[in-house]
Amino acid sequence: MSFFKKFKEKMLGSTPEAEETVSITNKFKEGLSKTRNQFTSKVNDLVAKYRKVDEDFFEELEEILLQADVGFETVTELMDSLRFEVQRKNIKNTSGIQSVISEKLVEIYNAGEDDVTELQLEESDLSVILFVGVNGVGKTTTIGKLAHRLKGEGKNVMLAAGDTFRAGAIEQLQVWGDRVGVEVIKQSEGSDPAAVMYDAVRAAKSRGVDVLICDTAGRLQNKVNLMNELEKIHRVISREIPNAPHEVLLALDATTGQNALVQAQTFKEVTNVTGIVLTKLDGTAKGGIVLAIRNKLHIPVKFVGLGEQMDDLQPFDAEKYVYGLFADGLDLEEAEEIESDK
Amino acid sequence: MAFEGLAERLQGTLQKIKGKGKISEADVKEMMREVRYALLEADVNLKVVKEFVKNVSDRAVGQDVMKSLTPGQQVVKIVKDELTELMGGEQSQISFSTRPPTVIMMVGLQGAGKTTTTGKLANVLRKKYNKKPLLVAADIYRPAAVQQLQTIGKQLSLPVFALGTDISPVEIVKQAIEQAKEEHHDVVIIDTAGRLHIDETLMQELKDIRAIKEPDEVFLVVDAMTGQDAVNVANNFNEAIGITGVVLTKLDGDTRGGAALSIRSVTQKPIKFVGMGEKMDALEPFHPERMASRILGMGDMMSLIEKAQANVDEERAKELEEKFRTQSFTFDDFLEQIGQVKQMGPLDEILKMLPGAGKIKGLENAKVDEKQMDRVEAIIYSMTTQEKTTPEILNGPRKKRIAKGSGTSIQDINRLLKQFEDMKKMMKQMTNMQQKGKKKMKMPGLDSLFK
Ligand SMILES: Nc1nc2c(ncn2[C@@H]2O[C@H](COP(=O)(O)OP(=O)(O)OP(=O)(O)O)[C@@H](O)[C@H]2O)c(=O)[nH]1
Ligand SMILES: Nc1nc2c(ncn2[C@@H]2O[C@H](COP(=O)(O)OP(=O)(O)OP(=O)(O)O)[C@@H](O)[C@H]2O)c(=O)[nH]1
Ligand SMILES: [Mg+2]
Ligand SMILES: [Mg+2]
Numbered sequence: 037m038s039f040f041k042k043f044k045e046k047m048l049g050s051t052p053e054a055e056e057t058v059s060i061t062n063k064f065k066e067g068l069s070k071t072r073n074q075f076t077s078k079v080n081d082l083v084a085k086y087r088k089v090d091e092d093f094f095e096e097l098e099e100i101l102l103q104a105d106v107g108f109e110t111v112t113e114l115m116d117s118l119r120f121e122v123q124r125k126n127i128k129n130t131s132g133i134q135s136v137i138s139e140k141l142v143e144i145y146n147a148g149e150d151d152v153t154e155l156q157l158e159e160s161d162l163s164v165i166l167f168v169g170v171n172g173v174g175k176t177t178t179i180g181k182l183a184h185r186l187k188g189e190g191k192n193v194m195l196a197a198g199d200t201f202r203a204g205a206i207e208q209l210q211v212w213g214d215r216v217g218v219e220v221i222k223q224s225e226g227s228d229p230a231a232v233m234y235d236a237v238r239a240a241k242s243r244g245v246d247v248l249i250c251d252t253a254g255r256l257q258n259k260v261n262l263m264n265e266l267e268k269i270h271r272v273i274s275r276e277i278p279n280a281p282h283e284v285l286l287a288l289d290a291t292t293g294q295n296a297l298v299q300a301q302t303f304k305e306v307t308n309v310t311g312i313v314l315t316k317l318d319g320t321a322k323g324g325i326v327l328a329i330r331n332k333l334h335i336p337v338k339f340v341g342l343g344e345q346m347d348d349l350q351p352f353d354a355e356k357y358v359y360g361l362f363a364d365g366l367d368l369e370e371a372e373e374i375e376s377d378k
Numbered sequence: 379m380a381f382e383g384l385a386e387r388l389q390g391t392l393q394k395i396k397g398k399g400k401i402s403e404a405d406v407k408e409m410m411r412e413v414r415y416a417l418l419e420a421d422v423n424l425k426v427v428k429e430f431v432k433n434v435s436d437r438a439v440g441q442d443v444m445k446s447l448t449p450g451q452q453v454v455k456i457v458k459d460e461l462t463e464l465m466g467g468e469q470s471q472i473s474f475s476t477r478p479p480t481v482i483m484m485v486g487l488q489g490a491g492k493t494t495t496t497g498k499l500a501n502v503l504r505k506k507y508n509k510k511p512l513l514v515a516a517d518i519y520r521p522a523a524v525q526q527l528q529t530i531g532k533q534l535s536l537p538v539f540a541l542g543t544d545i546s547p548v549e550i551v552k553q554a555i556e557q558a559k560e561e562h563h564d565v566v567i568i569d570t571a572g573r574l575h576i577d578e579t580l581m582q583e584l585k586d587i588r589a590i591k592e593p594d595e596v597f598l599v600v601d602a603m604t605g606q607d608a609v610n611v612a613n614n615f616n617e618a619i620g621i622t623g624v625v626l627t628k629l630d631g632d633t634r635g636g637a638a639l640s641i642r643s644v645t646q647k648p649i650k651f652v653g654m655g656e657k658m659d660a661l662e663p664f665h666p667e668r669m670a671s672r673i674l675g676m677g678d679m680m681s682l683i684e685k686a687q688a689n690v691d692e693e694r695a696k697e698l699e700e701k702f703r704t705q706s707f708t709f710d711d712f713l714e715q716i717g718q719v720k721q722m723g724p725l726d727e728i729l730k731m732l733p734g735a736g737k738i739k740g741l742e743n744a745k746v747d748e749k750q751m752d753r754v755e756a757i758i759y760s761m762t763t764q765e766k767t768t769p770e771i772l773n774g775p776r777k778k779r780i781a782k783g784s785g786t787s788i789q790d791i792n793r794l795l796k797q798f799e800d801m802k803k804m805m806k807q808m809t810n811m812q813q814k815g816k817k818k819m820k821m822p823g824l825d826s827l828f829k
Contacts, residue, residue, distance in 0.1 A: 102424050105605040108415055171628060171656065172489030172601065180521075202656070203493075203533070204526025211521035225529075256631040291487065293421030293605025295633040316488060319574045321607035344488070344519070 089122055089133050097137070104361050105293050106324035110331060114144055141358040145330050152336045153351045155283055156310070157247065162240055164248045164273055164280035168266060168303050169287035171254030174315035174341055176205065178287055179249050180212030181341070181349035187216060191246040196236030197222035198229045198269060199253040209251050215346060219243075229253065229265065230272045237276040250281070257302035270307045284309045285338065290316045290323030300329045314352070315341035322361055409453050410435050420634035420673045423609045426643045434460050458670050464639060465666035469648040472507070473594045473622070479512070479558040480565045481591050485584055485619065486599035487611060488572030491627035491653055493523065495599050496569040497530035498653065498661035499625075503565055504536070512563035514554040515540035516547040516587065517571035527569050534658055537563075547571070548586045555591055568593075575614035584619045596621045597650070600641060602629045608637035609644045616645045626664065627653035636673050707802055709758045709766040716751055756784035757794055769795060 094115060101111045121127075121136050157163035165182070167175045176199070183193045195213050197220055199205035206222050213220035221236040233250060240248040252269060255262035273280050286309045288296050303309050314323045317340045326337050337352040410431050417427045438456050474480045482499070484492040496513055503509040513531055515538055517523035524540050531538035539554040551568055558566045568587065573580035588596070598612060598621040615621055624645070626638055629652045638649055649664040701707040758766065760783035765772060772780075777791050 099424055102418060103606045105421075105607075108418050170603070170631070172491060174489065202526075203529035204522045207522035207525045208520075215521075256628065258632040259630075289489065289601070289603075291601070291605060291607050291611075292603045293633070293636070294419055295421070295603045295631065298632060319487070319607065320576060320610050321605065325605070 087129055089127055089130060093130070093133075094119065101324065101361070104322035104324035105296075106361075107294055107297070107328050110144060110324075110328040114140055117144075138355070138358050141327070141361065142354050145327050145354050145358065147331045147334070149334065149336075152311075153338050153353070155338065157282055158279070162237075162245055162248060162277060162280075163282045164237065164240075164250065164277060165283045165285060166250045166252065166270065166273065166281040166307065167285050167287060168252055168307055168309065169254060170256050170289075170299055173254065173287040173289040173292075174313070175199075175254065175287045176208050176212065176251050177344060178285075178313050178315060178339070178341055178349065179209065179251050180216060181346055182339070183212070183218050183249055184216045184346045185349055186247050187218060192244065193218045194236065194240050194243070194245040194248045195220045196233055196248060196250040198232050198236075198251045200225055200227050200229050200232060201253040205251070205253065230268050233269050233272050234276065237273060237280070241276075257299050263302065263306050266303075267306050283311060283338075285311050285313050286335070287313050287315055288323065288326070288329075290314050291319060291321040292323070292325065294325060296323075296325040297328055297332070300333050300335055304333055304335060309335055311336055311338035313337075313339045313341060313349075318342045318348070324361060406435060406438050406453070410438075413453075413457055416674060417636060417639075420636035420675070421603075421605045421608075421640075422636035422673065423606050423640040423644075426609065426640050429643075430460070430464070430639075454674075458674060461639065461670035461673065462667050465642055465669055466648050468663060468665060469623075470650050470663035472503070472650075474507075474565070475594045478564045479555065480509075480595075481555065481593040482565065482567045482595045482597065483570065483584075483587065483593045483619075484568060484597050484599055484625075485570050485615060485621070486572060487574065487601070488520075490572065490599045490601045491625075492572065492599045493517070493526050493530065493569050494656065495597075495625050495627060495651075495653060495661065496527065496567050497534060497536075497658050499597075499651070500536050500565075500567055501534055501658050502661055503567075504534075509565045510563050511536060511565040511567055512554065512558045512561070513538045514551060514566060514568045516550050516554075516568050518543040518545070518547055518550075519571045523569075523571065530658070547583060548590065551587050552590050575611045575618075581614075581618045588619055593622075595623060597623050597625050598641075598645075598647075599625045599627060600637060602626045602635045602637060602652075603631060603633040604637040606640075608640040612641040612645050616647065621645065621647055623648050623650040625649075625651045625653065625661075630654045630660070634673050634675065635669065638669050639673060705802060709761060709769065709798070712798065712801075713755065713758050716755055753784070753786055753790060754794055757786055757791055760784040769798065 097118075098111055098115055101114065102108065106114075118137065118140055121140065122133065125136070127133055127136065155165070157165075167179055169175050179195060183195060186193050193216070195209055195218060197206045197209045199209070200223065203225075206225060210220050210222065221232065221239050223232050223235070229252065236248060236250065239245075250269075250273070252266060253262075255266065257263065270281065270284070284307045286300060286303050288299065292299070300309065300312070312326060312329065312335055314326055314337050317323060329335055330337065337354075337357075339349050340352050340357075342348045342350060413434065414427055414431050417430065418424065422430070434457055437460065438453055472480075472482075484496050484499075486492050500511040500513055503511050513527055513536060515524040515527045517527075524543065528538050528540060539550070539557060541550050541553065547570065554568070555566055557563075570584060570587065571580070573584075575581070596619060598615050600608065600611065604611070612621075612624075624641055624647055626635065626649055629635060641647075642649060649669075651661050652664050654660040654662050701711060757780060760780045761769075765776065765780075772791075772795065777788050780786075780791055781788050
């Protein structure tokens with residue numbers, strides 16, 4: 037069954053599971069675009085716009101993906117395998133190609149690996165999640181959202197204020213702690229972040245906490261000193277608990293362009309990143325670079341951030357994401373064309 | 379990972395053309411493909427890239443690039459000039475009101491760096507313009523945004539106007555401007571909350587703030603790492619509230635910063651400052667030329683100097699200088715130099731960054747062959763210790779042995795020996811000159827390698 041058919045059935049079915057999917061997808065789509073079109077009409081639009089699979093079609097598709105920050109290399113790779121597939125299957129008109137496109141995109145994303153969005157946490161022992169990333173991408177906010185989510189699952193959560201550098205960072209995390217109703221372990225501004233982590237791990241152990249989430253200061257990946265500091269933070273945590281940190285989540289801003297790939301690579305080298313949270317997807321940017329990151333560095337996206345509120349965090353779903361990536365793009369292009377026709 | 383500069387990428391095309399003597403329009407087209415790729419990799423918006431490439435192609439063809447002796451360099455130059463021009467001149471001046479207080483609004487997406495830049499800007503205004511700024515905490519949404527600005531105010535010993543988070547930003551700004559008048563603050567800088575350009579409610583809020591007293595500057599704060607979406611952001615903010623300038627933050631990172639070009643070309647508003655760090659003194663004027671080089675991955679003088687300084691150990695440099703002067707520089711020292719040079723990165727790029735390298739006769743065409751460097755290394759590695767310190771003893775049989783050991787030819791070895799002698803001579807001259815001028819030695823011997 038093609039992806040689109042599967043997806044449509046999931047959407048239009050009326051089982052409780054399907055209804056839940058619809059509401060999450062809506063949130064997702066609302067985040068991704070802000071266009072209020074129904075799913076089915078979007079698909080119809082696609083077919084209507086292109087009847088033939090020709091060079092124009094490929095070119096436009098390529099442009100849409102480039103404008104979603106997927107990056108030249110990945111786009112070229114995709115276009116090559118698409119052209120090949122179209123030839124092989126002798127696809128002439130667009131009704132056949134949509135599923136091929138999304139399948140190929142998901143394929144590029146997955147690169148033969150299973151989709152892993154689940155957090156790998158201990159069943160009955162303390163788990164530690166470390167957040168890392170460049171400045172202002174949404175680490176602290178995501179920690180607030182994730183704490184809320186985990187607490188909702190019945191977990192006993194604690195936060196560690198490891199950003200002792202930026203003005204107001206500790207207060208910001210404390211506000212989130214209060215909102216969610218979880219304890220925040222902190223020291224004064226300017227203290228050693230590794231020492232905060234040490235304290236926090238000790239406190240979490242002694243208080244029987246399930247999940248400790250650690251905030252760190254934003255740092256650009258080319259700052260050697262700051263990356264060394266991060267390595268030390270990581271080391272301190274591992275020393276206290278052998279398997280920790282169980283997850284190292286890299287926050288990536290969806291508005292970021294090609295530099296995100298360098299970010300992912302460097303942070304992975306230093307802290308062994310296990311997953312990505314793609315934030316700010318409620319804007320108009322698509323964060324397409326995550327395709328290349330997964331493909332080249334094998335880091336999966338685990339969550340997406342869809343706003344600034346507590347429940348604006350959703351598990352990542354490659355199929356939905358890929359769909360939003362190009363379906364919206366086509367909509368935008370079309371809207372522009374309609375504008376210029378006037 | 380594929381972050382080569384344009385000049386490097388053009389090498390491939392140039393290689394093909396080299397034998398042909400002349401380049402055709404098709405060659406220009408192929409080069410333009412490289413330009414397109416380089417710009418896209420640098421995050422310049424696709425539509426902006428298309429238009430840019432079209433303009434440059436027209437210019438390149440019209441200017442008879444084909445007739446020029448160095449078509450490749452010519453194309454790079456045209457691209458860079460065009461880019462620099464598009465970036466606008468240096469415009470870091472700030473407009474002040476004739477009716478104080480001057481009002482400056484900081485706007486932009488979430489996390490772009492507005493609050494930090496508010497502090498940095500206040501610092502510049504006080505230091506450079508002798509102003510008495512008042513910072514206004516008008517972000518009532520982000521957790522602890524007010525505390526963040528207050529902490530910055532404390533660090534700078536500057537007053538912050540705040541009314542908590544229960545009063546509307548519009549009201550806060552109204553009262554702040556009143557207070558500024560009473561207390562004779564001549565500049566008011568408003569830190570607004572980060573917002574999405576498609577959030578109509580919050581964009582309206584900015585319009586309402588704007589309506590209180592016509593701001594003299596509305597700075598759009600943009601993260602230098604922004605990708606394709608920069609055009610949408612800049613366009614929407616500009617259309618909704620009318621920005622007067624742009625601050626590009628986090629340029630201390632290693633992003634190419636193509637967003638600068640995108641923003642500039644959709645808004646036509648000047649980029650006035652760049653953020654170069656998290657600290658309060660890390661705000662600098664925008665340099666269009668440097669930015670153009672950066673986007674094209676050609677580096678710039680500043681970064682070359684920084685690289686050179688980071689790599690050349692001062693002590694060792696002094697030692698070498700002494701060796702040059704006394705002519706006791708050996709092949710071992712030469713090897714070390716090559717190692718250092720290699721550490722600095724792609725040689726073509728470094729050569730391009732060299733001060734006046736383009737003007738040195740014979741150097742403008744220099745194409746640095748990294749393989750050549752490897753060959754040189756191989757030759758030296760095949761020498762005995764004695765040969766390395768006293769190359770004079772190198773006779774026919776010895777040369778033959780070295781050629782065999784290093785997989786090179788006798789001619790290669792002779793060439794290297796000549797270069798080495800030339801370099802020693804030149805270094806002696808240079809160090810003598812420098813001793814007189816008391817200048818620090820940066821990169822001994824680099825240029826002689828490429829002759
Ligand atoms: N629209 C939107 N805004 C977000 C999202 N996630 C975070 N933000 C906003 O982005 C801004 C920066 O978020 P922070 O959580 O402070 O980012 P950070 O990575 O901790 O920043 P530093 O600690 O300074 O490096 C805040 O204004 C957040 O409210 C999201 O998914 N959507
Ligand atoms: N390295 C570097 N970091 C910067 C620069 N400018 C700002 N930052 C950092 O970027 C992060 C976000 O800066 P803020 O000033 O809080 O950004 P903002 O636009 O006020 O964020 P919101 O109010 O949440 O929308 C912080 O960690 C800053 O320290 C810069 O030029 N270089
Ligand atoms: Mg933070
Ligand atoms: Mg702020």
